Amino acid sequence: MHADFLMSRAAEARPRPSLLADIGGTNARFALEVAPGQLECIRVLPCAGFATLQDALRAYLALPEAAAWETPWDAAIAVANPVNGDLLRMTNHHWQFSIEAVRREFGFARFGVINDFKALALALPHLAPGNLRQVGGGQAADAGTIGLLGAGTGLGVSGLVPSKGGWEALDSEGGHVSFAPASEREIAVLRFAWREFPHVSAERLMSGSGLVLVYRALAERAGLPAQAHSPADVIALALSGECAVCAGAVDCFCEMLGTIAGNLAVTLGAIGGIYIGGGIVPRLGSAFDGSGFRTRFEQKGRFAGYLATIPTFVITAEYPCFAGVAAWLRSSAGVGSIM
Numbered sequence: 001m002h003a004d005f006l007m008s009r010a011a012e013a014r015p016r017p018s019l020l021a022d023i024g025g026t027n028a029r030f031a032l033e034v035a036p037g038q039l040e041c042i043r044v045l046p047c048a049g050f051a052t053l054q055d056a057l058r059a060y061l062a063l064p065e066a067a068a069w070e071t072p073w074d075a076a077i078a079v080a081n082p083v084n085g086d087l088l089r090m091t092n093h094h095w096q097f098s099i100e101a102v103r104r105e106f107g108f109a110r111f112g113v114i115n116d117f118k119a120l121a122l123a124l125p126h127l128a129p130g131n132l133r134q135v136g137g138g139q140a141a142d143a144g145t146i147g148l149l150g151a152g153t154g155l156g157v158s159g160l161v162p163s164k165g166g167w168e169a170l171d172s173e174g175g176h177v178s179f180a181p182a183s184e185r186e187i188a189v190l191r192f193a194w195r196e197f198p199h200v201s202a203e204r205l206m207s208g209s210g211l212v213l214v215y216r217a218l219a220e221r222a223g224l225p226a227q228a229h230s231p232a233d234v235i236a237l238a239l240s241g242e243c244a245v246c247a248g249a250v251d252c253f254c255e256m257l258g259t260i261a262g263n264l265a266v267t268l269g270a271i272g273g274i275y276i277g278g279g280i281v282p283r284l285g286s287a288f289d290g291s292g293f294r295t296r297f298e299q300k301g302r303f304a305g306y307l308a309t310i311p312t313f314v315i316t317a318e319y320p321c322f323a324g325v326a327a328w329l330r331s332s333a334g335v336g337s338i339m
C-alpha cells in the first residue's frame with residue numbers, strides 16, 4: 001500500500017495532539033497542537049537546565065498542563081542547526097541526539113526535525129498583519145521571493161521562494177557569511193573581533209554575544225573600561241539612556257543588521273519583503289524603528305532605488321515558529337522519522 005495513503009488514513013484517525021518545539025541556543029519552546037492551529041500549554045524551558053533534549057522533552061510532558069492531554073501522537077521540532085542526517089549535534093550548546101532514537105523512545109508515530117529559520121519562513125504566510133510591524137517604506141510584490149533573518153543566540157537566515165504548490169522554504173546557513181563593515185566604527189569593531197576570531201562571520205556580531213562584543217569594542221574605542229554586561233544589560237542600559245557606549249552598540253548593531261538584510265534582499269531578489277525575527281530586535285521596540293537600520297538597508301550605491309521598494313517587517317508575534325513547524329509536520333508524508 002502507498003505510504004501517503006497510509007499516512008492520510010492514520011492522520012484522519014488521529015486521536016491525540018502533536019507536540020511542537022522550537023529549540024534555539026538559549027530557549028526551548030514547547031506546545032501541544034490539539035487541533036489544527038489550536039495550540040495549548042505553551043512553555044519556555046532554558047536549554048541550559050537540561051543535559052539532553054530527551055530530558056527537556058520529559059520535563060515538558062510531565063508538567064501538569066501537558067500531562068492533562070493525551071500523550072502526543074507525533075512531534076516536530078525546529079532546531080538552530082542544519083539538519084542533514086539522523087544524528088544532530090547542536091551548534092550553540094551541548095545537546096546531540098539521533099532523530100530515530102528519540103522517536104522510538106517517546107513512541108511518536110512520526111518525529112520530524114527542521115531548521116528553525118526554515119520553519120519560521122514556513123510560518124510567514126500564516127502570520128496575521130497584527131503580528132508584523134513595517135519599518136520604513138516599500139511595498140511587497142505579490143508572490144515575490146521573501147527573505148528572513150533573525151538575531152538571537154545566533155543569526156538565523158531563510159527565505160520563501162514561490163513555487164507551483166505555494167512556497168519553498170530555503171535551508172540556509174546565511175548567518176555565517178563573512179562580516180562586511182560599512183563605516184569607520186564598524187571597521188574598528190571588525191579589528192577588535194579579529195583578535196578573538198580568525199573568521200568574523202555576521203553571526204559573531206549580530207547575536208546576543210555579538211552585541212556584547214560590539215559593546216566591548218566600542219568601549220575600547222572610547223577609551224573606557226568595559227563592564228561585564230549581558231546582552232540584556234546592554235539593551236536595557238541603551239534604552240534607558242544610562243550608558244552611551246551601550247546605546248552606541250545597539251545603534252551599531254541595528255546598522256550592521258541593515259547591511260546584512262540589504263545583502264540578503266539583493267542576493268535573493270527578495271521583492272516580496274524582508275522579515276526580521278529572532279529574540280533581539282523585538283526587544284528593542286521602537287528604538288529599532290528609529291535606528292539607522294532602514295537607511296543602511298537602502299544604502300547600496302546604484303541599487304539604492306531597488307532596495308527602497310522592498311519593505312522590511314519586524315515579526316512581533318510571541319511564538320511565530322510554531323505555525324511553521326505545524327504546517328511542515330502536516331505536509332510531511334510517510335510514517336517515521338522526518339528530516
Ligand SMILES: Nc1ncnc2c1ncn2[C@@H]1O[C@H](COP(=O)(O)OP(=O)(O)OP(=O)(O)O)[C@@H](O)[C@H]1O
Nearest residue numbers: 024025026027080152153154208209231232278279
Ligand atoms: N531581555 C532579555 N531577555 C532574555 N534574552 C535576551 C534579552 N535581551 C537580549 N537577549 C538575548 O537574546 C538571545 C536569545 O534570543 P532568542 O530568544 O531568539 O533565543 P534562541 O531562540 O534560543 O536563539 P537562537 O534561535 O538564535 O539559537 C540571547 O543571546 C540573550 O542573551
